[in-house]
Amino acid sequence: MKKYDLIVLGGGAGGLVAAAGAASFGAKVALIDPGPLGGDCLWTGCVPTKSFIHSSKLIYTAKSAGEFGLKTEGKPEFKEAKARLERAIQTIQKHDDPQRFIDMGIDYYDGRGSFAGKHEMIIDGSEKIYGKRIVIATGARPFIPPIQGLREAGYETNETILKRSQTPKSLLVIGGGPIGLEYAQAFARFGSQVTVVEMAPSILIHDDEDCIPPIMKTLKEEGIQVFTDTEIKEISVTKEAKQVVMIHQGKEQKIAVTDILVATGRTPNIEALNLDSVGIQTERGVIVVNDRLQTTLKHVYAVGDVIGKFAFTHAAGEEGKLVVSNAVLGLRRKVNYQHLPWVTYTDPQVFHLGMTEREARQKDTKIQVYKTTLAEADRFITEQTEAGLVKVITDKRGVILGAHAVGPDAGDWMQEIVFAKRYGHKIGDLSQVIHPYPARTGALQKTADLFWRDKLFSSKITKWIARYVRWFR
Numbered sequence: 001m002k003k004y005d006l007i008v009l010g011g012g013a014g015g016l017v018a019a020a021g022a023a024s025f026g027a028k029v030a031l032i033d034p035g036p037l038g039g040d041c042l043w044t045g046c047v048p049t050k051s052f053i054h055s056s057k058l059i060y061t062a063k064s065a066g067e068f069g070l071k072t073e074g075k076p077e078f079k080e081a082k083a084r085l086e087r088a089i090q091t092i093q094k095h096d097d098p099q100r101f102i103d104m105g106i107d108y109y110d111g112r113g114s115f116a117g118k119h120e121m122i123i124d125g126s127e128k129i130y131g132k133r134i135v136i137a138t139g140a141r142p143f144i145p146p147i148q149g150l151r152e153a154g155y156e157t158n159e160t161i162l163k164r165s166q167t168p169k170s171l172l173v174i175g176g177g178p179i180g181l182e183y184a185q186a187f188a189r190f191g192s193q194v195t196v197v198e199m200a201p202s203i204l205i206h207d208d209e210d211c212i213p214p215i216m217k218t219l220k221e222e223g224i225q226v227f228t229d230t231e232i233k234e235i236s237v238t239k240e241a242k243q244v245v246m247i248h249q250g251k252e253q254k255i256a257v258t259d260i261l262v263a264t265g266r267t268p269n270i271e272a273l274n275l276d277s278v279g280i281q282t283e284r285g286v287i288v289v290n291d292r293l294q295t296t297l298k299h300v301y302a303v304g305d306v307i308g309k310f311a312f313t314h315a316a317g318e319e320g321k322l323v324v325s326n327a328v329l330g331l332r333r334k335v336n337y338q339h340l341p342w343v344t345y346t347d348p349q350v351f352h353l354g355m356t357e358r359e360a361r362q363k364d365t366k367i368q369v370y371k372t373t374l375a376e377a378d379r380f381i382t383e384q385t386e387a388g389l390v391k392v393i394t395d396k397r398g399v400i401l402g403a404h405a406v407g408p409d410a411g412d413w414m415q416e417i418v419f420a421k422r423y424g425h426k427i428g429d430l431s432q433v434i435h436p437y438p439a440r441t442g443a444l445q446k447t448a449d450l451f452w453r454d455k456l457f458s459s460k461i462t463k464w465i466a467r468y469v470r471w472f473r
């Protein structure tokens with residue numbers, strides 16, 4: 001049996017970082033994946049969606065150009081958008097090519113692995129290999145809720161919807177999370193009649209409450225119907241359409257659609273791994289890990305969507321790096337999600353860092369909240385993209401607890417505050433950095449200025465300054 005310092009099970013965002021990192025430190029590494037390498041993000045997640053969203057934005061912008069006198073005609077071609085996203089996948093795929101990992105000295109096993117013993121993995125039920133340490137990074141798949149008639153009616157998920165040859169005439173999106181909303185807006189911009197149904201009282205339930213109204217307003221303006229607090233009772237099929245019965249605010253309501261997209265969360269891929277047999281504990285379908293990312297079997301680590309914490313590519317990547325430190329270099333680093341940002345790539349985008357106002361208030365009653373609407377920031381006024389805001393939450397000394405924004409490309413221009421928070425800068429520091437006028441990040445600076453304004457104009461300092469100025473004159 002071949003022996004390895006580290007076996008990595010799953011070659012997606014988390015697994016590839018762990019495998020490459022371990023190999024770069026001289027560890028003997030085996031990587032097991034049925035291929036193609038790259039995981040959800042590359043093939044059915046971030047990359048195709050962001051390309052499709054960009055295509056839909058181009059179409060929307062072209063349609064809106066009428067107000068400048070430019071009349072556009074024609075129908076959006078889904079085929080062209082698909083060709084673009086395929087090109088993006090093929091270009092990025094080169095980073096995840098098996099040969100690249102083989103060249104790093106990694107042994108690549110093209111197959112599915114499962115535990116055959118505490119240190120042993122069996123690949124496709126035949127070849128066994130030994131790992132001193134093992135990382136599980138097998139990702140997740142769409143969760144399908146038990147809605148009556150859904151299976152029979154047929155539905156799409158993120159794994160299938162971009163494989164269609166045509167856009168849906170009308171689309172019911174079940175779930176108002178990031179997958180649901182990114183697709184809802186992109187398909188609406190491609191001409192589909194879109195309805196979103198969310199069972200929680202709000203869309204984007206993990207985001208700050210102030211971020212929701214501007215997004216709801218935009219979706220509505222673009223003709224997307226959004227039902228929150230709504231339960232789908234049953235779905236049936238007639239010759240013409242899929243008939244959906246839902247309960248909205250206690251009343252039964254019916255809609256008919258040609259297609260359904262299920263975007264109701266994720267289920268980790270753990271069933272085939274034989275975890276019970278080696279004593280790796282799972283809880284509600286996710287692998288239990290401690291803050292060093294060790295499972296209940298200490299030499300086995302787990303990263304990415306399979307641990308059900310933060311289902312983002314950059315989270316999986318950070319977790320993969322941490323496992324290299326702990327499993328290969330023998331350090332005892334702990335995972336820290338305090339400075340983890342995320343972005344929902346609707347247009348405008350929704351940026352999230354740290355605590356929401358509600359979470360912060362639950363921890364500390366003396367928090368400060370600084371808010372600027374984009375209607376107060378010159379750049380957004382010039383572009384007429386004022387639907388949005390910046391919000392920063394701090395403790396009473398100005399230590400950043402959370403930051404949230406809605407705005408065009410907010411994920412890019414809010415990054416400055418991730419750096420500030422990570423390195424312990426206070427909100428006031430952002431005010432003292434020179435920002436080129438009228439960069440979009442000026443909205444963040446304006447929000448930070450509010451900290452000094454509060455300090456200067458609501459304290460004794462103002463009176464002292466006035467006295468000093470009178471004396472100095």
Ligand SMILES: Cc1cc2nc3c(=O)[nH]c(=O)nc-3n(C[C@H](O)[C@H](O)[C@H](O)COP(=O)(O)OP(=O)(O)OC[C@H]3O[C@@H](n4cnc5c(N)ncnc54)[C@H](O)[C@@H]3O)c2cc1C
Pocket residue numbers: 009010011012013014015032033034035036037038039040041042044045046047049050111112113114137138139140158179269272273303304305306310311312313314315316345
């Ligand atoms: C539609 C969509 C859009 C998204 N957009 C974003 C975004 O914009 N930004 C962002 O940060 N995140 C985004 N995500 C989330 C991101 O894709 C995931 O968080 C990330 O891919 C998780 O990485 P992972 O390593 O845990 O799993 P994956 O990258 O999915 O990798 C898992 C790998 O394990 C392999 N595998 C499974 N079972 C076995 C087995 N038994 N043996 C061997 N190998 C196995 C699979 O083949 C796969 O290659 C999006 C997700 C979706 C679905």
Ligand SMILES: NC(=O)c1ccc[n+]([C@@H]2O[C@H](COP(=O)([O-])OP(=O)(O)OC[C@H]3O[C@@H](n4cnc5c(N)ncnc54)[C@H](O)[C@@H]3O)[C@@H](O)[C@H]2O)c1
Pocket residue numbers: 145147174175176177178179180182197198199200203204205230231232263264265266310311312342343344345
């Ligand atoms: N831009 C990004 O970074 C990005 C984009 C897409 C996905 N992702 C990642 O993928 C994960 C999964 O995305 P997601 O949107 O599927 O999951 P999610 O858990 O974030 O949202 C799913 C939503 O579906 C709702 N829901 C569940 N069952 C329902 C039902 N029967 N009827 C109506 N609504 C129902 C939930 O209340 C929830 O609001 C996200 O949590 C995120 O981490 C990230």
